[in-house]
Amino acid sequence: MRHCNNYEELFSSYIDGELALSAQKDLEAHLDGCPGCRETVGRMQTIRQSMTNLSALTVSADFDHKLHQRISQANSTGSSGSLFPDFFSGWKMPAVGFAAVLALVSFFTLIDLNPDSVNISDTDKPILSAPAIQEDAVTETPNQLYAMPQNEATAAEQDSTNERIKEELKKNLDIVNDGQR
């Protein structure tokens, strides 16, 4: 006879219907004679169902607008990705500085002549560690918006860095806005 503890590790697979038939029969036999485990499984099923039914949110109306702004902003202070002259043509630019945008486009056209110098990609590192790699790259990149630390050690200093970066950002935004007038 197996003990409750041994059955416990099968509960999730049982709920997901992923147990082999023999294991399922075995577990069901135990559940029949064990009210404790039966109730636990019941609660797990109910909670799982409620998780699935959690109300869904949608992003706020200005999400796209803000994102485009943020991308333009990030790119205006340097570049870690390759940009193309037609970069902005596909997007309806917001009221935020069309003139500034034109200036930026010509700027990008210039730096784009040598895309390899700004590209940090094309390593053989596995894709799934990309965000981690990026953290390293990011700390050397001045245009990082909200540098997010990946470990506790650097976290404290990162906070003050974030504040500084936000300051920078605000200044840069002012410059873009000024250029518009």
Place this chain on the structure above:
Amino acid sequence: MKKETLRADKVTDETLIAQFQQGDVQAFDVLVRRYKDQLLNYVYRFVNNRVDAEDIVQETFLRVFKNKHYYKEIAKFSTWVYTIAGNLAKTELRRRKRRKIFSVSNFVNDERDFDIPDGERTPDQAVDGSIKDSIIQQAIDKLPPKFKEVILLRDVQGFAYEEISQILNIPLGTVKSRVNRGRLKLQEDLKFLFENDNHSKG
């Protein structure tokens, strides 16, 4: 001058990111449209704060934009983008934890107060299979991050175990055992919702 490209829903994420890697920003926009809401829900349940969640989703897309060449077609785009969003969400939680240590009184959750009023401790909310969102969220908040992430990906976002294993870069067996332990922990924390139920049913 302006090229208006209509994109059928049939175009795969992987095709879109490939097009974006070749400089097509409209392909990027389609990806944003496809993923912004589901990422928001993932991150929101993770950090339990609407403003932070939206900011993190923005940051996620910004990173996709800036680092598009990191993406290689050996993985699905969804795997990649969820990896980025999840890492940012975890970082946010660590940041808060630190801040909380420094200034406990300044830590204000801008959502509702999640203390459960006595009136809500009734059996019916568990019986009909619908526990209030706020109560579920409170239990999610209490989960350690390594359980939280698998539970959210599996039970809220509905990912297959295999893709969760890829998103988190942990073995399949580990995903399964964490989901099980996470679910066990949740039912332990929410046991009180069911207790009256048992008595009344005898």
